[in-house]
Amino acid sequence: MADKLKITLVKSPIGAVPKHKATVEALGLKKLHKTVEMPDNGAVRGMIANVRHLVKVEEI
Structure with missing residues (x-):
């Protein structure tokens, strides 16, 4: 596994399920095409799995 993601x-999460909107917000993403770096752990991977249709993930 990589160190960070x-x-x-x-x-856009505008028409998404409210739970998915909350997950996107919890990841620290507020606007389209904005990027955050998060640690590569099980909790973050689980959040990404819930909103995989809204985000792009790269290992760094």
């Missing part, structure tokens, strides 16, 4: 919001 680069997570980019590529699709």
Whole structure:
């Protein structure tokens, strides 16, 4: 596993399930095409799995 993950919001969560909107917000993503770096652990991987259709993930 990589040390960190680069997570980019590529699709708007406007019409998404409220739980998915909350997950995107918890990842620290507020606007389209913004990127955050998060540690690569099980909790973050689980959050990404829930909103995989809204985000792009790169290992760094």
